[in-house]
Amino acid sequence: MYLSISSRLMYALCTVTLLAGTVSAVHAADATPSAHVTILATGGTIAGSGATSTTTVGYTAATVGVDRLIAAVPELAKVAQVKGEQVFQIASENMTNEHWLKLAKRVNALLAQPDVDGIVITHGTDTLEETAYFLDLTVKSKKPVVLVGAMRPGTALSADGPINLYNAVLLAASQEAVGKGVLVAMNDQIHAARDVTKTNTSTPDSFKTPELGMLGYIQGNKPYFYHVSNRKHTADTEFDISKLDALPQVDIVYGYANVGPVALNALVGAGAKGIIHAGVGDGSLASKVAPALTAARKQGVLIVRSARVGQGIVARNGEANDDALDFVVSDTLNPQKARILLMLALTKTSDSKEIQRMFYTY
Numbered sequence: 356m357y358l359s360i361s362s363r364l365m366y367a368l369c370t371v372t373l374l375a376g377t378v379s380a381v382h383a384a385d386a387t388p389s390a391h392v393t394i395l396a397t398g399g400t401i402a403g404s405g406a407t408s409t410t411t412v413g414y415t416a417a418t419v420g421v422d423r424l425i426a427a428v429p430e431l432a433k434v435a436q437v438k439g440e441q442v443f444q445i446a447s448e449n450m451t452n453e454h455w456l457k458l459a460k461r462v463n464a465l466l467a468q469p470d471v472d473g474i475v476i477t478h479g480t481d482t483l484e485e486t487a488y489f490l491d492l493t494v495k496s497k498k499p500v501v502l503v504g505a506m507r508p509g510t511a512l513s514a515d516g517p518i519n520l521y522n523a524v525l526l527a528a529s530q531e532a533v534g535k536g537v538l539v540a541m542n543d544q545i546h547a548a549r550d551v552t553k554t555n556t557s558t559p560d561s562f563k564t565p566e567l568g569m570l571g572y573i574q575g576n577k578p579y580f581y582h583v584s585n586r587k588h589t590a591d592t593e594f595d596i597s598k599l600d601a602l603p604q605v606d607i608v609y610g611y612a613n614v615g616p617v618a619l620n621a622l623v624g625a626g627a628k629g630i631i632h633a634g635v636g637d638g639s640l641a642s643k644v645a646p647a648l649t650a651a652r653k654q655g656v657l658i659v660r661s662a663r664v665g666q667g668i669v670a671r672n673g674e675a676n677d678d679a680l681d682f683v684v685s686d687t688l689n690p691q692k693a694r695i696l697l698m699l700a701l702t703k704t705s706d707s708k709e710i711q712r713m714f715y716t717y
């Protein structure tokens with residue numbers, strides 16, 4: 356076949372372009388990712404192990420160290436330059452205020468380093484939503500902080516930990532996650548720390564943001580955001596834990612049919628500085644409990660009316676005359692998250708009007 360000179364030149368140009376493309380693709384596949392992500396390991400099922408491959412309950416949490424977690428997912432190296440730190444090794448039902456303060460201080464110290472672009476925290480699922488919200492209110496950076504856990508131990512068939520960890524690191528290394536607040540990456544979904552909650556004792560789809568909605572997905576090695584959180588968080592927080600060694604004692608009392616004031620009086624007697632009332636319905640107060648709450652308020656205990664139902668706004672002056680009783684309402688925060696915001700609020704003020712503002716801000 357005889358080609359004119361211009362056709363030969365075009366053919367040669369196309370060949371060189373194709374080869375260059377192939378070479379760059381090969382290099383791209385082997386290129387060291389630029390993002391530096393630190394994994395802070397705290398324990399939980401993601402670090403758990405069971406006796407057999409079908410043991411998905413009755414396993415032991417918090418047995419596998421951070422180096423083995425990372426080694427079990429070599430694909431992490433394709434999405435970030437990863438370092439691991441074992442900050443705790445506990446089942447998260449045992450998480451304490453002291454753990455939270457230590458973790459938040461470590462996160463802030465790492466994020467202040469120019470060579471850290473994002474942080475992933477591996478965590479038990481039982482209190483993951485609480486730690487996430489505490490960090491959402493105390494991390495002083497726009498860099499991504501992503502919490503991740505697992506509903507099945509790494510020894511189980513279809514363990515969810517490895518893919519959850521991969522997704523969390525990919526998210527923490529992404530530009531898309533910058534400035535979005537503390538995130539939770541579970542089951543290929545991206546949730547905001549403020550509104551996510553564990554909804555099932557054992558299934559991999561346990562983490563949901565029931566009515567306010569999750570923020571997006573992780574699919575095909577990429578995060579997709581469809582919403583952002585409207586409330587203040589992270590770099591915009593007014594709370595500073597850098598000099599705190601303890602948090603004010605805040606406890607939760609649960610509402611139910613036939614409830615009395617015994618638990619409430621015991622908690623106030625033990626020195627609670629704040630009480631979250633997890634009321635039935637729209638945060639209703641039983642007539643046998645209301646006088647004890649009023650008395651506690653008069654003693655200087657800050658009272659927040661939340662609701663055990665988990666979704667919806669607890670209306671101020673709805674089921675109780677909050678103005679007259681000088682109570683605060685939790686807005687849409689569930690009781691366990693309202694407790695976190697009240698603890699931090701009490702590190703700054705005991706003024707109930709200021710604290711109510713905070714519940715409408717975060």
Ligand code: DAS
Pocket residue numbers: 398399400401416445446447448478479480481482504505506
């Ligand atoms: N006990 C649970 C915890 O550590 C195990 C888990 O689900 O992570 O939170």
